[in-house]
Amino acid sequence: MAAVRDPEATKARIFAAATAEFAAHGIAGARVDRIAREAKANKQLIYAYFGDKAELFAQVLEHALLELASAVPVDADDPDCYVDRLMAYHRDNPELVRLLLWEGLEYGNGEIPHEAARRARYDAKAEAFAAAQEKGRVDAALPPRHLLFMLSALAGWATAVPQFRRLLVGGTEDDLAGLRESVRAAAGRITRPAGEREPEPEPGAAG
Numbered sequence: 001m002a003a004v005r006d007p008e009a010t011k012a013r014i015f016a017a018a019t020a021e022f023a024a025h026g027i028a029g030a031r032v033d034r035i036a037r038e039a040k041a042n043k044q045l046i047y048a049y050f051g052d053k054a055e056l057f058a059q060v061l062e063h064a065l066l067e068l069a070s071a072v073p074v075d076a077d078d079p080d081c082y083v084d085r086l087m088a089y090h091r092d093n094p095e096l097v098r099l100l101l102w103e104g105l106e107y108g109n110g111e112i113p114h115e116a117a118r119r120a121r122y123d124a125k126a127e128a129f130a131a132a133q134e135k136g137r138v139d140a141a142l143p144p145r146h147l148l149f150m151l152s153a154l155a156g157w158a159t160a161v162p163q164f165r166r167l168l169v170g171g172t173e174d175d176l177a178g179l180r181e182s183v184r185a186a187a188g189r190i191t192r193p194a195g196e197r198e199p200e201p202e203p204g205a206a207g
Contacts, residue, residue, distance in 0.1 A: 058113035080188035086155035
């Protein structure tokens with residue numbers, strides 16, 4: 001009896017293999033034959049599903065961003081904890097930041113694939129911060145879009161340049177835990193409404 005094809009399982013294997021391949025080699029350096037081999041999928045099937053390598057990269061990155069959004073929903077009312085959760089997610093899933101860096105190298109300031117959908121998600125996150133500012137939960141001195149950009153950078157930079165982090169901060173788990181505490185404190189100071197007292201640090205908060 002012939003094996004029953006499971007398209008969703010095949011796509012999941014392709015996404016996993018392509019994520020690793022693109023994170024390591026970028027768009028230009030990635031090889032579809034390696035992805036096919038790792039995914040145990042027919043190379044022509046990958047082209048049938050995704051069209052070309054650039055579209056495969058775009059969908060892999062889209063998939064990774066949706067996984068982040070599901071794992072770490074935006075929490076503008078508690079931005080320092082939100083940044084800490086983002087930083088922990090990037091530590092455990094470094095491929096996402098690498099994919100974003102490769103996308104930046106490939107497209108620069110030009111339009112990216114599926115830009116409208118990405119922009120809409122960023123707009124929604126910025127609107128959440130604007131609402132938190134209106135409620136007085138977040139300091140309103142900075143535009144919400146600027147604030148979201150800076151917090152995202154704080155959360156991702158240690159993963160984006162691990163060599164810089166290791167040389168400047170140290171490479172042990174304790175060093176990273178200390179950095180997480182500092183990043184969380186910095187996010188709190190950036191976003192805390194004027195006049196609100198800084199909370200006492202919680203033991204083991206960066207664990």
